[in-house]
Amino acid sequence: PEEVQRWLEAHGYGAVTRVQPVGGGCINNGERLRTHSGATFFLKTNTAAPPDMFAREAEGLEALRVPDGPRVPRPYLWGADFLLLEDLAPAAPRADFWETFGQRLAALHNHTGPAFGFAHDNYIGSTPQPNPWTDDGYTFFAEHRLGFQARLAFTRGLLPADDVRRVERLAARLPDLIPPQPPSLIHGDLWSGNVIADAQGEPALIDPAAHYGWAEADLAMTALFGGFPERFYRAYETAHPLESGYRQRFDLYNLYHLLNHLNMFGTGYLGSVQRILRQWGN
Known part of the structure; x- marks a missing residue:
């Protein structure tokens, strides 16, 4: 240009x-x-x-x-x-890349905001991501993450009405399923493709969907498409202790990303969405 x-x-x-x-x-x-x-x-x-x-x-x-x-x-x-x-001039990662990344991601998550949300709405991939300031994390995730994506998928003919209702029922149960967490500054789209090594081999983040949200939700996406090495999680937990059983909750958070992939890429992701709804349904 x-x-x-x-x-x-x-x-x-x-x-x-x-x-x-x-x-x-x-x-x-x-x-x-x-x-x-x-x-x-x-x-x-x-x-x-x-x-x-x-x-x-x-x-x-x-x-x-x-x-x-x-x-x-x-x-x-x-x-x-x-x-x-x-230009970060990506290069080969250093030997301690994943330990360093775990520590630094924990440090990022230790930056907390006044509420859940962000100064502006933004995008997750190419999908709009609403970020109105919301005092309650459960309300924020239920309405502006799960509910928004489910309604969008329904209007696009990608998610059956029964499944929208199942998403809404699951969203209403979040306070029983997810521990209270402060609004942490998170990347928002933390799959392996958005973590690179810079010219010095140090960890760097690209392509964010940044907002103040649940730290566990950021961590959950690291496991969605292949997962990060165990030493990353150990280093993270040392710097930012987590409630026990956090990995069992990853599917709840990743339902948001799978609904988004359903919206962006089509019905190939419907089965993954329905699997989580069956697993966590009532």
Whole structure:
């Protein structure tokens, strides 16, 4: 985009001399830009993105940039169809990568907010994620996570009405199933593809759906698509003790992400949603 070129030149980096496509994203396109000065930047583009999607991502990245947390790329410039970021120059992870990540994620989660929610609504993948400030975590997760996704899936013809009612019944039982937790600053979309090693091999986070929510919910997604090494969880628990049995609760939190995948990718995820509803249903 012209705005990117103007920004680079105005800040003394000069013209873009090389563009290297970077794979890995299923929603946006990624490119590494090398400039005349030798400095590199990471550019995300998506001409079909909602007009505020990259602005909301930039806000989330800035919020997650806490001194003791995992590294997060700095957002420099954004518009309706692009986001220019600090280039983390991903490399091989250090030997203690997962222990370090566990400690730093715990440090991130130790940053708490006044309530559940966020300064703005944002996106989880390409799906809107409502974040109204809500005092009660159970209400927040029931209405603005499970309920929102279930209603969206129903209106799109992806979730039968019976299953919507089962989601609502399960949401009403959350206080009996999930321990009280403060509103922690969380990444919100913490699968393995959004955890990378920077140029020094240190852990870094990308592509957030940031908000103040339950720390256990952030941890749960780490187990959804393959899981993280055991030493990550041990390091996390040392720095941020958890209520016993937290792994048994992962499916409850991940119902949100599976409903979102149902909304984004279609009925291939319906069986996973229904399995959790059967397992936790009454």
